[in-house]
Amino acid sequence: QSGLTQPASVSGSPGQSITISCTGTSSDIGGYKYVSWYQQHPGKVPKLMIYDVSNRPSGISNRFSGSKSGNTASLTISGLQAEDEADYYCSSFTSSYTLVFGGGTKLTVL
Amino acid sequence: QVDLVESGGGVVQPGRSLRLSCAASGIIFSNNVFHWVRQAPGMGLEWVAGMSSDGRHIYYADSVRGRFTISRDNSKSTLYLQMNSLRAEDTALYYCARGYCSGGGCWNFDYWGQGALVTVSS
Numbered sequence: 229q230s231g232l233t234q235p236a237s238v239s240g241s242p243g244q245s246i247t248i249s250c251t252g253t254s255s256d257i258g259g260y261k262y263v264s265w266y267q268q269h270p271g272k273v274p275k276l277m278i279y280d281v282s283n284r285p286s287g288i289s290n291r292f293s294g295s296k297s298g299n300t301a302s303l304t305i306s307g308l309q310a311e312d313e314a315d316y317y318c319s320s321f322t323s324s325y326t327l328v329f330g331g332g333t334k335l336t337v338l
Numbered sequence: 339q340v341d342l343v344e345s346g347g348g349v350v351q352p353g354r355s356l357r358l359s360c361a362a363s364g365i366i367f368s369n370n371v372f373h374w375v376r377q378a379p380g381m382g383l384e385w386v387a388g389m390s391s392d393g394r395h396i397y398y399a400d401s402v403r404g405r406f407t408i409s410r411d412n413s414k415s416t417l418y419l420q421m422n423s424l425r426a427e428d429t430a431l432y433y434c435a436r437g438y439c440s441g442g443g444c445w446n447f448d449y450w451g452q453g454a455l456v457t458v459s460s
Contacts, residue, residue: 231382261441262440262441262443262445264445264446264447265345266383266447267457268383273433273450273452273453274375274383274433274447274450275449276438276446276447279409279431279438279440279446280441280442280446281393283440285438285448314376315382317382317383319383319385319445321443325353325397326385326397326398326400327385327388327399327445328385329364329382329383329384330382331382
């Protein structure tokens with residue numbers, strides 16, 4: 229099972245919005261509404277930010293939103309803040325009853 | 339407060355075995371799905387294995403199937419990962435994570451341990 233494809237890096241200024249893409253296939257992202265997004269600060273444990281494409285767990289800011297179109301999922305962060313600077317990973321359930329992650333995207337807040 | 343504490347990591351030679359444990363507290367262990375996720379140094383996340391609450395349903399990544407075995411002891415609130423025939427590419431920080439259940443099953447990870455470092459080297 230190949231990993232999902234994410235851009236290696238994205239950047240934005242405070243207050244702006246950014247979008248991170250995550251591309252898979254019809255056997256994972258395209259076939260199911262089970263995409264999640266994780267935030268990981270350096271040296272820290274990953275944190276669940278979005279599940280089932282667009283749902284936020286309790287306590288997650290509504291500045292974080294998710295969507296999906298075809299084989300590509302997206303995470304949008306609006307009103308960018310300094311503390312948003314981190315690595316972001318997408319994941320998807322697959323038709324093989326496994327889970328696949330993206331390679332990760334480093335977000336830099338300028 | 340949910341706590342997941344991994345143990346059993348260390349340095350091991352290629353071809354040898356190691357068993358990781360994940361002790362859970364603050365949660366009804368027997369009601370929950372758990373997974374192992376690993377992260378090689380400086381690299382991204384890789385899902386390794388998952389097990390249903392009753393242990394009847396088990397899932398593995400292709401990269402470890404046939405070499406790794408996930409198991410659990412609900413009476414001890416502990417999850418295990420038996421790793422055999424270890425390779426250099428298995429070197430990673432191994433996280434235990436709770437599977438948060440949604441419409442798509444329990445493939446979202448909301449609680450994570452701090453990880454156990456496994457280094458495979460001669």
